[in-house]
Amino acid sequence: MPSTDFAELLEKHPPVEESLIEILHDVQLAHRYLPRPALVAVAAHCAVPLARVMSVATFYKAFSLEPKGEKVLKVCMGTACHVKGASQLLDEAERLLGCKCGETTADGRYTLEEVNCVGACAMAPLVIEDEQYHGKFKPVDMKLLLKAGE
Amino acid sequence: MVSKLMHVTPSKCTVCRNCELACAFSHMHGGKPTAARIRAFADDQQREGHHAVVVCMQCEEAGCVKACPAHALWRNPETGAIYHVEARCIRCQSCVAGCPFGNMRWEAAMEFPTKCDLCDGDPVCVKFCPTGALEHR
Amino acid sequence: MKLTLANIDGYRQELVTQRKELQSIMVCCGTGCRARNGLGVAEAMGEALEAAGLGDEVKVELTSTGCHGWCEQGPIVTIEPDGVFYTNVKPEHAGEIVAGFQSGHPVQKLLYRDLTTRERKVTYHEVPFYSHQTRWAMRNVGRISPTEIDHYIARDGYKALAKVLAGMSPAEVVDEVAKAGLRGRGGGGFDAGRKWRSAARASGSPKYIICNGDEGDPGAFMDRSIMEADPHGVLEGMIIGAYAIGATQGYIYVRQEYPLAVKHLEQAMADAREMGLLGEQILGSDFSFEIKIARGGGAFVCGESSALMRSIEGKVGEPRAKYVHAADKGLFDRPTVLNNVETFICVPLILDKGAEHFAATGTAGSKGTKAFSVVGKVNCNGLIEVPMGTTLRELIFDVAGGVPKGRTFKAVQTGGPSGGCLPESQLDLAVDFDTLADAGSMMGSGGLIVMDDRNCLVDVARYFVKFLVDESCGKCVPCREGLKQMLAILSRITQGEGRTEDLVAIDKLCDVLKDGSLCALGKSAANPVLSTLKYFRSEYEEHIRDGFCRAGVCGKLCSYHINEKCTGCAVCAKVCPVTCISGEKKELHVIDQGPCIQCGSCFDACRFDAIEIRSAP
Amino acid sequence: MSEIILNGRKVKVRKGEFLLAVARREGIEIPTLCQHDAVEPAGACRLCLVEVTRPEWEGWSKLVTSCLFPAEDGLIVSTDSAPVHKTRKGILELLMARSPNAVPVRELARQYGIEQCPYPVQHDGDNCILCDICTRVCQNLVTGAISRIDRGVGKRVATPFAEPSTDCVGCLACAKSCPTAAIPYEDEGLRRTIWGKTFEVASCAGCGAPTVTAEQAAWIEQSKGVSREDQLVCDRCKAQKTAAAYQKLAW
Incomplete structure (x- = not known):
């Protein structure tokens, strides 16, 4: 990916360390992960060493250094979801997708993640496919959801 | 700077190396003259009065201080000596590289730089110099 | 148009008069209702209204609101000023709702049905979930469109700001907040007035004011609801705070998991700027103040104030020791005040109605109201705002309708990962900053997660520790x-x-964590474990001694079986994700223990008590 | 000048001075693993905990990290009370489980009477205790080639992508300030390898002895304004040159 792709994203932010996280958010939104040239470009733009960008990019869960699958399936692990059986949902998703939480399926279709509460606790337990929230989810619904995605 | 400085008079030096020994003993280097923070150099042709003693001049704008990234070199305003603070040192050797006169020494065995600290204002080397080639005034 | 101290009251009067004649059909488009097609409902309502061709004599406005905090009933449609309250609305209901609106006969099937009397309730004033509440922080939540600044202004918005800028000195503002006894609603419960006073007195400039909208506690979502539904309220609180301490720059730190909150806040800031309520010379006065939004990065520890400030600075969110207060050295080492969303939104209320009014509600040490997110095994999952000092029992049973499906209450977890689990015997405790702490838990930011006999407390303790392992910043050894x-x-x-x-x-280990950790995350990490050990020790012992999890949660310590009560209805077989339940229709069914994954779906689905939890074979 | 009571003794302090510095000046030993005078204190290892009490708040006492706690008039400080000892011991047990081979950890564990670690010990665990000295040194004082990656239990120190870093100048400051010798490096003659990157050490123009890496010399020149040529000669040869200059001056 040519670094010029990031020029537009970078321009919107003043070249100071304070912008670092905001820029990474923008890159993550645009590319769904943080490509390596972007990290290098951000370091140069904010005038901080690459190592510092790396520690920020790996500290915050919002950022990913690996490309994600076509769809991201998140199982909410908030407390309300947990007491209503979220871990069973995660087990079921792992079983059906054949990959562990945090991984991407071999065919690259799904990345399975857990999220620590999205604040929709009144609809617990919750599964989020890309931006779509599915509330009051049951283990048996997982099969249908994944089938609908095919 | 009102503090006293080291003065070397080469014509008086006999390369007896008492200064090196005194320094090495007083700075706990087990008396190894090679570890001394002061060095006497004999003239190539062994001509009397042509020898030289090299010791830190506690420069106003010191290369060692400039090069040190950790601010581990600090000048005592009373004695005018630049001290090396062990606890602040990160052992990167920048000071050794930074001193253009060779007065910042690297103690390889201890992985540590050493330098003349004017013995807190009363240099031992001066006291042991039999000819007055070294003066602190 | 630019508002000034001279014209704002007139402008508001005009709005109020205009809106008096107006009927508003309000569709909730908060995160929860969107998940259930709230946007589709809003669109269908628009079409239905157009199709109905209401004449000029009825003035109607269709608008969307932010989250009401009762998402499980969503999408919610309300009709103001009467307060008609529709739940579970689908797009196809739009025509009926408009017809009901025209005829004055509400659509019965969409009205909320009382849990005990089974009666339909027409307005939300009659619904117990709302009628028991005192909504101060959530005063505008669900009542206005968050993207219409005029809606906010018409409901006395920016009135407190005008009052402050017209006739109060910064010190007077601080005094008023102190007199109200406002304590930080984010969990710490620190006296806001004291914090403001120290920052006002601190030397150093510029000064900063930060709104903590990180809301990391899993199970709590009042701040999301407020930011989404009443963003101007948060802004107004911050602007007043900035004036009081002399700050020129503010930040709102919002979780990136809350994109709608960010959107609404951004819109609100742009509108406020446009009208002279934010930016240079606010309301024509000498006071200038700007706000920036900083998105969080998905790190629970950034709810901790010193970590949050590092995060705004673009750094890794590792906390620092707080031996020097943020009021002296906070963001960029400058004097800083940090309060959370719910705290800031109380500020306009205090300045508008007066400190005495605010302090008259609540308990001796905890003034005003508090929003709770009552979720888990209760009938009404949602946000409940009540006066401080309300008991846990009232919250869980009177307002939230108790535990569903006839199951028994087992525990309530309060205060998020820093809090603890309390049993039935502690339910008469009044909820405020101090009482719960004495019982081994804390009020925290107001999450109340209710658990029934199908929840295993050892598993819950493990859940919190796992959560904290994931979220620990990793800086200090004990944590x-x-x-x-x-x-x-x-x-x-x-x-x-x-x-x-x-x-x-x-x-x-709990002792080392408590005494040795650097920040509150580690120091309080022991609470969920200690409180479950204190109140539910027998459950731990049963796991260790008998290898049995009676709640049927710990898969290796339980098995599911069908007994003779089975009617052969086959509901269990339908919900089994691994299809390990078999049996003829109307005959006793059997669970094949081999493939069974102990998910418990069958147990929860069975209406005949025919499924039993036994120890693992 | 203010006064505190340190282990029962009245001690004069400057307001705001950190308790650890005061104690050390008074000859009182407080264990630390993450403290280095060259960098700001971090409060990461938690071993320097001491107990502070304020007489005016009766019965109030608290464990605080002495490396970060500013001295205040009237403060009563105890550097080795029972709670202090107990918590330090608890922390050391945790460190023993993580890095049983780290010399200072073992030494402190012995001092605090730990005979057997109560947790499963990672015998092959690395010596890094995440004290953060190396990254603070590199980030704040040198070029920022290394940083802490990830968070929580997965946190570790590395160069970007765990590859040889373009920022690293091979000064070895990280490895040499590490209290547990957890950063491996090779430094033999004119070759030096650290963080997967091999450097050539410039040889002295006079005698061929190793001096500093060309990368470090360039960095010192650029950031500190010290000429590169002076750096690439060993101290002995530089001294000899100085001697020659003296001799020339004298005649």
Whole structure:
């Protein structure tokens, strides 16, 4: 990916360390992960060493250094979801997708993640496919959801 | 700077190396003259009065201080000596590289730089110099 | 148009007069209702209104609101000013709603049905979930469109700001907040007035004011609801705070998991700027103040104020020791005040109605109201705002309708990962900053997660420790290494490999965490474990001694069986994700233990008590 | 000048001075693993905990990290009370489980009477205790080639992508300030390898002895304004040159 792709994203932010996280958010939104040239470009733009960008990019869960699958399936692990059986949902998703939480399926279709509460606790337990929230989810619904995605 | 400085008079030096020994003993280097923070150099042709003693001049704008990234070199305003603070040192050797006169020494065995600290204002080397080639005034 | 101290009251009067004649059909488009097609409902309502061709004589406005905080009933449609309250609305209901609106006969089937009397309730004033509440922080939540600044202004918005700028000195504002007894609603409960006073007195400039909208506690979502539904309220509180302490720059730190909150806040800021309520010379006065939004990065520890400030600075969110207060050295080492969303939104109320009014509600040490997110095993999952000092029992049983499906209450977890689990015997405790702490828990930011007999408390303790292991920043030894060891021990117990001496080891680890950790995350990490050990010790012992999880949660310590009560309805077989339940229709069904994954779906689905939890074979 | 009571003794302090510095000046030993005078204190290892009490708040006492706690008039400080000892011991047990081979950890564990670690010990665990000295040194004082990656239990120190870093100048400051010798490096003659990157050490123009890496010399020149040529000669040869200059001056 040519670094010029990031020029537009970078321009919107003043070249100071304070912008670092905001820029990474923008890159993550645009590319769904943080490509390596972007990290290098951000370091140069904010005038901080690459190592510092790396520690920020790996500290915050919002950022990913690996490309994600076509769809991201998140199982909410908030407390309300947990007491209503979220871990069973995660087990079921792992079983059906054949990959562990945090991984991407071999065919690259799904990345399975857990999220620590999205604040929709009144609809617990919750599964989020890309931006779509599915509330009051049951283990048996997982099969249908994944089938609908095919 | 009102503090006293080291003065070397080469014509008086006999390369007896008492200064090196005194320094090495007083700075706990087990008396190894090679570890001394002061060095006497004999003239190539062994001509009397042509020898030289090299010791830190506690420069106003010191290369060692400039090069040190950790601010581990600090000048005592009373004695005018630049001290090396062990606890602040990160052992990167920048000071050794930074001193253009060779007065910042690297103690390889201890992985540590050493330098003349004017013995807190009363240099031992001066006291042991039999000819007055070294003066602190 | 630019508002000034001279014209704002007139402008508001005009709005109020205009809106008086107006009927508003309000569709909730908060995060929860969107998940259930709230946007589709809003669109269908628009079409239905157009199709109905209401004449000029009826003035109607269709608008969307932010989150009401009762998402499980969503999408919610309300009709103001009467307060007609429709729940579970689908796009196809739009025509009926408009017809009902025209005829004055509400659509019965969409009205909320009371849990006990089974009666339909027409307006939300009659619904117990709302009628028991005192909504101060959530005064505008669900009542206005968050993207219409005029809606906010018409409901006395920016009135307090005008009052402050027209006739109060910064010190007077601080005094008023102090007199109200406002304490930080984010969990710490620190006196806001005191914080403001120290920052006002601190030397150093510029000064900063930060709104903490990180809301990391899993199970709590009042701040999301407020930011989404009443963003101007948050802004107004911050602007007043900035004036009081002399700040020129503010930040709102919002979780990136809350994109709608960011959107609404951004819109609100742009509108406020446009009207002279934010930016240079606010309301024509000498006071100038700007706000920026900083998105969080998905790190629970950034809810901790010093970590949050590092995050705004573009750094890794590692906390610092707080021996020097943020009021003296906070963001960029400058004097800083940090309060959370719910605290800031109380500020305009205090300045508008007066400190005495605010302080008259609540308890001796905790003034005003508090929003709680009552979720889990209760009938009404949602946000409930009540006066401080309301008991847990009132909250869970009177307002939230108690535990569903006839199951029994087991515990309530309060205060998020820093809080604890309290049993039935503690339900008469009044909820405020101090009482719960004495019982081994804390009020925290107001999450109340209710659990019934199908929840395993050892598993819950393990859940919180696992959560904290994931979220620990890893800077200090007790938290990073201690939680790792704690998780190993608890996992062992839930897998049937627990040893009696494990409980002693847990106690010891809890001490190291409490006394040795750097920040509140580690210091309070022991609470969920200690409180479950204190109140539910027998459950730990049962796991260790008998290898049995009676709640049927720890998969290796339980098995599911069908007894003779089975009617052969086959509901269990339908919900089984691994299809391991078989049996002829109307005959006794059987669970094949081999493929069974102990998910418990069958147990929860069975209406005949025919499924039993026994120890693992 | 203010006064505190340190282990029962009245001690004069400057307001705001950190308790650890005061104690050390008074000859009182407080264990630390993450403290280095060259960098700001971090409060990460938690071993320097001491107990502070304020007489005016009766019965109030608290464990605080002495490396970060500013001295205040009237403060009563105890550097080795029972709670202090107990918590330090608890922390050391955790460190023993993580890095049983780290010499200072073992030494302190012995001092605090730990005979057997109560947790499963990672015998092959690395010596890094995440004290953060190396990254603070590199980030704040040198070029920022290394940083802490990830968070929580997965936290570790590395160069970007765990590859040889373009920022690293091979000064070895990280490895040499590490209290547990957890950063491996090779430094033999004119070759030096650290963080997967091999450097050539410039040889002295006079005698061929190793001096500093060309990368470090360039960095010192650029950031500190010290000429590169002076750096690439060993101290002995530089001294000899100085001697020659003296001799020339004298005649």
